[in-house]
Amino acid sequence: MSKISAIITGTGSSLPEKRLTNEDLSKLVDTNDEWITQRTGIRERRIAGQGETSATLGSRAATAALKDAHLEAKDIDLIICATITPEMITPATACFIAASLGLDRTPAFDLSAACSGFVYSLDTAAAFIESGRHKNILVIGTETLSRITDFTDRGSCILFGDGAGAVVLSASNEPGRGLLYSHLAADGHGWEYIYCPPGSRHPISDQLVAARNQFLKLRGREVFKFAVSKFVELANDAFAKSGISKDDVKLIIPHQSNQRIIESGMDKLELPMSRAMLNIDRYGNTSAASIPIALDEAVRSGRCGKGDVVLLIGIGGGLTWSSALIRL
Numbered sequence: 001m002s003k004i005s006a007i008i009t010g011t012g013s014s015l016p017e018k019r020l021t022n023e024d025l026s027k028l029v030d031t032n033d034e035w036i037t038q039r040t041g042i043r044e045r046r047i048a049g050q051g052e053t054s055a056t057l058g059s060r061a062a063t064a065a066l067k068d069a070h071l072e073a074k075d076i077d078l079i080i081c082a083t084i085t086p087e088m089i090t091p092a093t094a095c096f097i098a099a100s101l102g103l104d105r106t107p108a109f110d111l112s113a114a115c116s117g118f119v120y121s122l123d124t125a126a127a128f129i130e131s132g133r134h135k136n137i138l139v140i141g142t143e144t145l146s147r148i149t150d151f152t153d154r155g156s157c158i159l160f161g162d163g164a165g166a167v168v169l170s171a172s173n174e175p176g177r178g179l180l181y182s183h184l185a186a187d188g189h190g191w192e193y194i195y196c197p198p199g200s201r202h203p204i205s206d207q208l209v210a211a212r213n214q215f216l217k218l219r220g221r222e223v224f225k226f227a228v229s230k231f232v233e234l235a236n237d238a239f240a241k242s243g244i245s246k247d248d249v250k251l252i253i254p255h256q257s258n259q260r261i262i263e264s265g266m267d268k269l270e271l272p273m274s275r276a277m278l279n280i281d282r283y284g285n286t287s288a289a290s291i292p293i294a295l296d297e298a299v300r301s302g303r304c305g306k307g308d309v310v311l312l313i314g315i316g317g318g319l320t321w322s323s324a325l326i327r328l
Contacts, residue, residue: 005178006126008328009136010071010168012064013296014057015283016046020146022158029154036158041259045161045284048144055087055096057164058142061292062097065138069168073101076168077134079108080125082117082141082288084196084317085148086110097140114194115255115316117141117288118165119182119324122312125169126179132171140166141288148196150215159258160216161284165292180309181242181325183234186318193226194218194317227257227315231265234313234323242325246271249325250308251298255315256280256290277303287316304328 021044022033036042048057058081066073081094094108113120118141125137142164151157172178197213198204208214231254239246252275254262259280266276277294286293291312298304305328312324 002173002175004130004132004171004173006129006169007172007174007178008167008326009170010065010067010069011166011292011296011299012061012066012068013163013165013293014060014064015163015293016048016052016057018047018049019044020047025158028151029157031154031158039260040159041280042158042284043281046163047146048162052144053087054083054085054142054144054164055093055100057144057162058093058140058166059097059100061142061164061166062101062138062140065166065168069170071136071168073103075136076103076106076138078125078128078137079106080121080137080139081108081110082113082121083110083143084112084114084117084287085144093142094140113288113316113320113322114318115257115287115290116314116318116320116322117316118291119312119314119322120184120320122167122169122324123179123182123184123322126182129169129171135171137169138166139169140164141290141292143287143289145216145285145287148214148216150212152212153215155220156216156218159285161286163283163286163289163293165289165296167292167295177327179324179326180244181238183237183323185322186320188318190226190319191317192219193223193319224258224261226319227261228264230315230321231261231313232268234321235265235269235311238311238323238325244309244325248309249275249311251275251277251304252311252313253277253291253294253298254313256283256294257285257315
């Protein structure tokens with residue numbers, strides 16, 4: 001009997017219509033288009049409008065992925081949603097998405113690993129499928145980071161945007177396809193690099209809000225250095241441990257954190273930027289949503305397709321880092 005593998009059978013994404021350009025931001029904080037573009041590569045980002053939430057964006061992305069996979073919602077055995085901007089503290093955003101799809105028995109849960117969240121979720125879903133427990137799983141990355149962004153902080157407000165991406169992961173006996181290699185890691189000692197205070201350690205209070213501590217905090221310089229080193233480490237480990245050379249990888253799809261991080265990483269790997277998927281200029285950093293959005297765009301634009309090997313790389317708050325080699 002051939003081994004069960006977990007293959008991507010459908011992709012989808014959803015982005016708000018509202019655009020927030022660098023020029024728009026220059027009216028809120030002391031910045032300008034040239035300053036932002038040179039440091040991040042971002043020119044605009046999408047912002048959730050009234051009535052748009054992490055669940056509504058995630059539901060639209062999931063619906064698109066189901067259509068691409070030629071499946072109906074009732075065919076899904078499990079929903080895993082990666083997010084750090086949940087619909088509510090409880091219930092899980094995945095439960096809201098399941099309900100929006102008309103499901104009332106399907107298990108659903110959220111996974112929080114920041115910008116690594118989608119790869120963490122993909123790896124978790126693959127384990128369920130490879131064990132024989134489930135046949136079709138929706139894996140969603142969705143964020144409304146604008147809701148936890150401090151638009152008086154020039155160092156952070158220029159970075160973040162909203163959006164959602166999703167894939168359908170399905171059981172297959174087709175040899176050579178699916179998740180070929182994955183790596184997940186975390187170091188909680190670096191939590192202060194990227195964090196959002198409200199929680200049991202810092203309950204919501206008038207004092208917390210007055211100090212503007214309800215918003216996302218980050219140390220940009222430290223995060224940049226950490227991300228570049230991990231980008232290269234993750235890629236080289238994936239090539240060495242999977243037996244797949246970098247020349248056999250059609251496309252690297254990294255978390256869209258900063259264009260300079262991606263350029264530096266690709267340069268150290270001695271690979272041209274044409275081998276990396278980049279859409280940060282249009283969407284900014286959408287955390288757990290950025291990799292599935294980029295993957296969906298890459299598939300739909302023909303930059304990768306069935307039989308191609310892609311490398312996903314995520315690095316984010318936790319600190320967390322992750323990678324996955326997949327043959328589509």
